[in-house]
Amino acid sequence: MKTKFIKAASARTLRPGTMQRVDLDGSRILIANVDGSYYAVDDTCSHEDASLATGSLKGELVKCPLHGSRFNVRTGEAMEEPAQENLRTYIVRVEGDDILVGLG
Numbered sequence: 001m002k003t004k005f006i007k008a009a010s011a012r013t014l015r016p017g018t019m020q021r022v023d024l025d026g027s028r029i030l031i032a033n034v035d036g037s038y039y040a041v042d043d044t045c046s047h048e049d050a051s052l053a054t055g056s057l058k059g060e061l062v063k064c065p066l067h068g069s070r071f072n073v074r075t076g077e078a079m080e081e082p083a084q085e086n087l088r089t090y091i092v093r094v095e096g097d098d099i100l101v102g103l104g
């Protein structure tokens, strides 16, 4: 299936060190700005139903607000228990001020 890129956020408002949850085509996705590079992963923690966007971002690591698991937003890797499953990652493309996320 061909990847479809959808506008998800604005590079003007998503500043370095911040993240944002977006709902795209029925998927809840977290977009993070790490030192000017954008990454997209599932927003829902792989442990239970928590929105990672309400956690905290330090470098490449997002910390779940519920039980403290950390995930790498670049690779989706679960770095700290209790979460054991990695997050799905998405391709990100920037066009001007638009941050696009690839779905499908």
Ligand code: FES
Pocket: 045, 046, 047, 048, 049, 050, 064, 065, 066, 067, 068, 069, 081, 082, 083
């Ligand atoms: S819901 Fe995220 S660590 Fe438990």
